[in-house]
Amino acid sequence: MDQMDYEIDLIECLRILGRRKWLILTIIMVSALSAYIISATMTKIYSTSCMIMIRPNPLAGSISLQEGAAGTPQASIKDYVEILTTRALVGETIAELGWQSSGTQEEIDLWHDRLSASQISGTNMVKVSVENSDPDRVAEFLNMLVEVCIESKQALNRQSIGDAIAYIEEQLAIAERRLKESEKELLNYKQNNKVTDLSIETIAGSARIVILDKLLSETAAKLQSAKAEGSREAAGLKAEHDALEAALREAKTDLASIPGKEMEIARLERDRKTNEDVYTMLRARYEEMRISEAIQGSEIYVIDSAIVPDKPIKPRKLLNTAIAGILGLFVGVGFAFVLEHTDKLK
Numbered sequence: 001m002d003q004m005d006y007e008i009d010l011i012e013c014l015r016i017l018g019r020r021k022w023l024i025l026t027i028i029m030v031s032a033l034s035a036y037i038i039s040a041t042m043t044k045i046y047s048t049s050c051m052i053m054i055r056p057n058p059l060a061g062s063i064s065l066q067e068g069a070a071g072t073p074q075a076s077i078k079d080y081v082e083i084l085t086t087r088a089l090v091g092e093t094i095a096e097l098g099w100q101s102s103g104t105q106e107e108i109d110l111w112h113d114r115l116s117a118s119q120i121s122g123t124n125m126v127k128v129s130v131e132n133s134d135p136d137r138v139a140e141f142l143n144m145l146v147e148v149c150i151e152s153k154q155a156l157n158r159q160s161i162g163d164a165i166a167y168i169e170e171q172l173a174i175a176e177r178r179l180k181e182s183e184k185e186l187l188n189y190k191q192n193n194k195v196t197d198l199s200i201e202t203i204a205g206s207a208r209i210v211i212l213d214k215l216l217s218e219t220a221a222k223l224q225s226a227k228a229e230g231s232r233e234a235a236g237l238k239a240e241h242d243a244l245e246a247a248l249r250e251a252k253t254d255l256a257s258i259p260g261k262e263m264e265i266a267r268l269e270r271d272r273k274t275n276e277d278v279y280t281m282l283r284a285r286y287e288e289m290r291i292s293e294a295i296q297g298s299e300i301y302v303i304d305s306a307i308v309p310d311k312p313i314k315p316r317k318l319l320n321t322a323i324a325g326i327l328g329l330f331v332g333v334g335f336a337f338v339l340e341h342t343d344k345l346k
Contacts, residue, residue, distance in 0.1 A: 031328030
């Protein structure tokens with residue numbers, strides 16, 4: 001038969017499949033059996049996971065020196081997700097487990113490639129998973145990985161707090177020295193200028209001027225009377241008059257200097273208050289740091305530890321067998337039609 005185009009109705013298709021049914025069944029069985037045997041001989045891969053909760057240190061937000069580094073809680077969780085899957089942490093974990101004999105870079109890369117971490121949406125929870133051919137090692141590795149991460153974070157926190165405490169101690173000593181200097185400067189100014197209470201000094205100075213002015217007026221009147229009478233007391237009254245004038249000028253000078261003293265004392269008081277506020281702030285931060293150092297804990301809390309898996313996740317023999325059987329069916333049906341067409345061409 002030379003003609004290539006011909007029509008095959010549904011009944012004819014069923015007849016062809018019926019005639020070639022053993023061929024189709026054979027291909028299906030061979031495909032399924034091959035897939036099952038290959039799956040059975042493949043290396044079994046086991047998987048386990050653990051659940052951890054990230055809860056940033058509540059003191060970190062209250063300590064200004066740590067605000068820039070701490071960031072927001074969500075940012076901290078994302079940082080942990082990245083940290084948990086770093087090669088460096090994987091290498092430290094393998095070394096901690098004592099697997100140095102097999103802990104080559106190739107093995108580190110193998111564990112790293114099969115390690116994953118993801119944040120559970122809307123929570124502070126992170127799920128960490130790992131895959132390996134050894135069911136005992138996957139659980140041991142994952143639990144040790146989290147433990148190493150906790151220890152590393154605690155060491156980093158201790159170092160950061162220690163550096164911050166050292167810096168605050170240095171600034172606290174400087175602030176204390178400046179506070180003492182400003183207090184001493186204020187005290188020396190008051191002592192040198194004999195300042196006690198400027199409001200009292202103002203009242204006393206004003207009263208002194210009034211009294212001296214009255215005495216000066218009375219002495220001036222007596223002096224004029226003595227000069228008119230040619231009394232010998234004129235010389236004494238003149239000396240007394242000059243002394244009262246000098247005293248009045250001095251009193252007015254002292255009274256006029258009080259506003260300047262007030263301004264200088266206000267400046268010195270302001271400097272002292274500023275230094276005192278800085279010292280108080282640093283002292284409070286120092287105590288906060290000491291408390292934070294004393295109660296320093298981990299920000300990682302293990303909610304669900306990894307357990308030894310009892311079943312492998314790969315290969316999936318039944319799934320692979322079923323897929324191979326379906327593919328064998330399609331191949332068998334197609335091959336049956338090809339053979340039927342070849343027979344008709346003969």
